[in-house]
Amino acid sequence: RKEVEQDPGPFNVPEGATVAFNCTYSNSASQSFFWYRQDCRKEPKLLMSVYSSGNEDGRFTAQLNRASQYISLLIRDSKLSDSATYLCVVNGAGSGNTGKLIFGQGTTLQVKP
Amino acid sequence: DAGVIQSPRHEVTEMGQEVTLRCKPISGHDYLFWYRQTMMRGLELLIYFNNNVPIDDSGMPEDRFSAKMPNASFSTLKIQPSEPRDSAVYFCASRSTIGQGEKYEQYFGPGTRLTVT
Numbered sequence: 001r002k003e004v005e006q007d008p009g010p011f012n013v014p015e016g017a018t019v020a021f022n023c024t025y026s027n028s029a030s031q032s033f034f035w036y037r038q039d040c041r042k043e044p045k046l047l048m049s050v051y052s053s054g055n056e057d058g059r060f061t062a063q064l065n066r067a068s069q070y071i072s073l074l075i076r077d078s079k080l081s082d083s084a085t086y087l088c089v090v091n092g093a094g095s096g097n098t099g100k101l102i103f104g105q106g107t108t109l110q111v112k113p
Numbered sequence: 114d115a116g117v118i119q120s121p122r123h124e125v126t127e128m129g130q131e132v133t134l135r136c137k138p139i140s141g142h143d144y145l146f147w148y149r150q151t152m153m154r155g156l157e158l159l160i161y162f163n164n165n166v167p168i169d170d171s172g173m174p175e176d177r178f179s180a181k182m183p184n185a186s187f188s189t190l191k192i193q194p195s196e197p198r199d200s201a202v203y204f205c206a207s208r209s210t211i212g213q214g215e216k217y218e219q220y221f222g223p224g225t226r227l228t229v230t
Contacts, residue, residue, distance in 0.1 A: 032217050034217070034218075042223070043204055043221035043222060043223055043224055044156070044204075044221050045221070046218045046219075087156070091217060092158075100158065100161065100169065101158070101217065101219060102158075103148075103155060103156040104155070105155040106155065106156075
């Protein structure tokens with residue numbers, strides 16, 4: 001079983017749609033969670049951290065369910081510019097404060113006009 | 114402020130040749146990470162350094178791969194001899210344990226696209 005699992009998609013949605021991505025992780029000791037965004041042929045960049053209480057940044061909402069070891073990302077009012085691959089990221093087992101991160105395979109989103 | 118710098122951006126080489134990838138982390142960052150990304154396996158951590166010291170190299174695929182960090186502003190990843198299955202995008206990332214920004218946020222370089230024929 002992979003440490004971080006995501007549905008690879010692709011998710012094809014029209015502009016303005018709401019889309020949700022899910023991710024599960026295997027290590028119950030993980031403490032830090034993130035969503036990174038990667039555009040085609042570019043490097044990954046931090047989109048947002050995921051907090052236990054849930055957090056929102058504009059059209060993006062991230063949630064964490066520790067009991068189910070499940071992370072989600074909701075994008076409202078999708079824009080063409082949201083087309084990218086979204087990587088679910090968890091800090092590695094036993095990594096303490098080292099910040100070793102484990103990346104999921106990514107979920108591809110394509111927003112159509 | 115310059116981000117993480119990697120060179121070369123593209124490398125095409127023949128099987129059996131030595132390949133050296135280079136990385137300059139963001140000034141002041143004390144962690145440096147080397148990743149490999151392929152369609153099949155996604156983004157995999159190869160090795161990381163803290164204050165120039167290798168901490169975890171468990172992701173290095175085999176002895177053909179080696180990495181060094183002789184000082185805080187430079188690291189290399191070497192493959193000798195290279196094989197076609199090494200073809201991938203190799204990313205370098207760095208982060209700081211102090212200062213501004215999200216804890217654990219890693220800043221990635223643009224990557225080196227390696228093709229071994």
